[in-house]
Each structure stands twice: as C-alpha cells, then as structure tokens.
Amino acid sequence: MEADNHDAVRRAILTGADDVMIKPVSPGTLLDRVAHITKNRLPFVVTNDYLGPERRKAGDSRPSKIKQLDVINTLKAKTDGNRMNAAEIKLAVKDNMKEVMSARLDSHGLKLGWIC
Template identity: 35%
Template sequence: MKTDPGKIRILLVEDHAPTAATLSAMLNALGFGKVTVAGNTTAAVNALKETGFDLLLCDFQLGIVNGLMLVRMIRRPDGITNPNVPIVMITAHAEPDRVAEALDAGIDDFLVKPVLPEKLLQCMVGLLERPRVFVKSKDYAGPDRRRRQTDRHPGRRQDDREIRSLVPRNKWIVPPKT
C-alpha cells in the first residue's frame, strides 16, 4: 500500500455503538489510527466542519436524518466540507433500490454488513490510491460511475461494447419460424 494508513483521517458515521466500536477496532487493526466516530448526523456535520477528512464511512440508517441526506449535504457545491471526499456507504440493507439510491446520492462505494476486514481494506485502498474522477451535472454530483477504461475509448466503460450473452452475435438459439 502506497498510502500511509496512519495518516489517513477517517470519519465513521454509525449510530449503533457496538457496530461503531467493531468497525473502529477493525480500522485500527488495519493501521488506520486517525478514526473519528460520530454517532449521528449532527455529530458528523460538526466533525466535518472542524476537520478535513480523507475518507468517510457512513451507515445508511442514522435515525431521523439518514446517511443519504448526509451524503447529499456533502456533495452540494456549497456543502459542509470538501464535496470530493470519498464516501463509502456501509449497511446491512443491500436491496437493489437502496444501492441505486445511494449511488444516485453520490457515494463512491457500497459495502454490506457484516464487513470483512479484507473487503474494507480493499475498498479503502482503491479509493485512496486510485481516486475516481468527480463529475457534476444538473441532476448528479459525485464520483464518475465508470470504473473501467479501454485504450481505444478512454473514459468509456468496456461493458458498453461487450456482448453480455454467451451466444455469438447473429446466431439463433432457436431458429425463427418462417
């Protein structure tokens, strides 16, 4: 890992104290020594105003003001902190609609509880050492969702050109009835 984990400032926003303690201990064991824990959105906003963080780990369900609202407050141009800070949503609820909603709010990555230390480290190292391009449009502000680039078309997803079917193009599984 190129980045010195001891210098990375992390804000962990988690309202469930045992989960916050577990994640904080996990981060410390992985070498991340500068972890600030916020138990609710108000504490998170106050911490963000006081300190510039390098990474934010946020639970989806935070009570009255959920994690999505916090992400949207951060991603606004006049937000409470650096709008480009990498944000990882950590939640036990991984329904496709919830994941899509979090991505639309502007998160960088999504992890499902219980989080394995290896997955957490892999996610964090990826975001810190290979930061995503930040895009702004009329309806969206956040990291560019395109992850893979090709040599022929930089910035375009390889998936856009790949055939998703295992059946070769122009071949019929069942010939059409004539």
C-alpha cells in the first residue's frame, strides 16, 4: 500500500469506522462482521471535543474518569425481535442526547481541573 493510501485509510478509520474490510470480501465474512458489530457495539465516550466509540485498546490500563455511554442500537434491537417505531427511536435519541450533554459538561470540568 502506498503511503498516501495508507494515510487516507488511517484517517478514515479514525473518523469512526467500526470495522474495515479489504476487498475481495466473501458474503459470509461480511455477515459475520455485521453480526459482531451488532452484538458488540463499543460504548461511546464524550469529551469536550470528541463523541464516538471508545477507541482505546483493550489492554490500555490508563485510568479514565470519562463516562462511557451505551447509545441506541436499533440493529441489535431488531435482531433481538424488538422492532422500535419512530416515536421510540426519537425518544431514545433524545435520552441519549441528554446523557451526551451531561457527559460533555463533566468533561469540561475534568479538563478545567487538569489545566488548573
């Protein structure tokens, strides 16, 4: 892989991709990956400048006071037989956004404590 392509792939991954697959991809592999992501969604973290899946490696033992959030996962709900209607999804998103705003305020406080 050329350096330019390598950097482009790295940037794409860092923007929040849950998984990366290299072509050609077999249908079975694709279905396995979708099933894994559906059942094992990463918790989201919220800081003053980031909102998205926790990207730390599993072995990272650095302590963190950053709250992790379980966000709505409609695909998992569907596979579990719990189809959500539009009103339920809207309410779940609204509840998640309240958690996000609260966590973002907490993050500002943590950052101020670190700076001061």
